[in-house]
Amino acid sequence: MTTSTKTLFLAAMATSLAACGGGGGGGGSASVTPAFAKIDMDSAPAISAAVVDTALESGEIADLIDSDPFGASGEFGMFGKTASYYLGKLGRAPGTGPAGWFQAPIGPLTLDCEAGGTFTLSGQQADPNVPSAGDRISLSFDDCESGAGETADGSFEFVIDTISGNLDSGELVLSVAMIVSNLTHTDTDGSEFVDGRVNVEIDTSQPPQSSITVSGDSVTVGENSVTRTLAEFVTRATSDTSIAPPAYTIASSGSVMSSEFDGEIVYSTPVTFAGSGDENPYVGEFLIRGDGGASIRLIALDNVFVRLLIDEDGDGAVDHTIDTTWDAIRD
Numbered sequence: 001m002t003t004s005t006k007t008l009f010l011a012a013m014a015t016s017l018a019a020c021g022g023g024g025g026g027g028g029s030a031s032v033t034p035a036f037a038k039i040d041m042d043s044a045p046a047i048s049a050a051v052v053d054t055a056l057e058s059g060e061i062a063d064l065i066d067s068d069p070f071g072a073s074g075e076f077g078m079f080g081k082t083a084s085y086y087l088g089k090l091g092r093a094p095g096t097g098p099a100g101w102f103q104a105p106i107g108p109l110t111l112d113c114e115a116g117g118t119f120t121l122s123g124q125q126a127d128p129n130v131p132s133a134g135d136r137i138s139l140s141f142d143d144c145e146s147g148a149g150e151t152a153d154g155s156f157e158f159v160i161d162t163i164s165g166n167l168d169s170g171e172l173v174l175s176v177a178m179i180v181s182n183l184t185h186t187d188t189d190g191s192e193f194v195d196g197r198v199n200v201e202i203d204t205s206q207p208p209q210s211s212i213t214v215s216g217d218s219v220t221v222g223e224n225s226v227t228r229t230l231a232e233f234v235t236r237a238t239s240d241t242s243i244a245p246p247a248y249t250i251a252s253s254g255s256v257m258s259s260e261f262d263g264e265i266v267y268s269t270p271v272t273f274a275g276s277g278d279e280n281p282y283v284g285e286f287l288i289r290g291d292g293g294a295s296i297r298l299i300a301l302d303n304v305f306v307r308l309l310i311d312e313d314g315d316g317a318v319d320h321t322i323d324t325t326w327d328a329i330r331d
Helices: 003-016 044-057 060-064 079-089 326-330
Strands: 105-112 120-124 134-144 150-167 171-187 190-206 211-224 227-241 247-258 261-276 283-289 295-301 305-311 322-324
Touching: 044 227, 044 247, 044 261, 044 295, 044 305, 044 322, 044 326, 150 190, 190 326, 305 326, 322 326
Parallel strands: none
Antiparallel strands: 105 120, 120 134, 134 150, 150 171, 171 190, 190 211, 211 227, 227 247, 247 261, 261 283, 283 295, 295 305, 305 322
């Protein structure tokens, strides 16, 4: 997969993290069904941007955790780099075996961070030489300050549900659960926050085609003052590296709530998005529905321009049309 398609896949992961909400306690509480968002000429751009960002572009997980959970490429995200650094200090670095899996049981091991706070790593594995179902790696940060202006707090756990195929060649089918609890990364650019669980299936068994399918019940991802929650979602992304530049597709459905607008919207992709290389999709549609059947149909005209068809009253007729660009929607 290219960097761009990995980012798109990871964006799907970011938007698919389940929110670890609520808990028991005396008396209990009734669930509240949120009201649907009002869709009109004024709200359509912000609602469209929220859907595009969460379903296609976000990429917070790529930065917060790791674009390569086995470390086979040697590339780590922000938390992955932190974990790798402290593992090295402990003499517990990713091994040289298939997929770079850890070659020894792990902890729990706790270290002081460079400028304050602590970092704890633990894990279990059935076979220290190869990943297998039930293996897990857990990272926990307690106000861990790097000394370079970065602070991590919260925890992340990676659990293998099923795995099959050839690890040496990378041709495999992998199903994992990623459980994130109040994970926050803060630096000079601001803060990012993730809380919840995502279920991911990665299929690289038939190269040059590969796919990632992400599903879950709900999502909460925050960046600075913006918080978005996605629920009841399924996202599938594919990549074909037999074409230069590689081709990708993305199809997604779910619902989104955001601090950027009031209420909830439901979205789907009646026309699957497709693109190539590092470019925006050149074809595809989002259908976004809100209060009273009102809707926005976001149509990719090409990899530069998009069109919003707005039905404010839910009668099926287009009331407003906005022609804009991918860059404007994603800004």
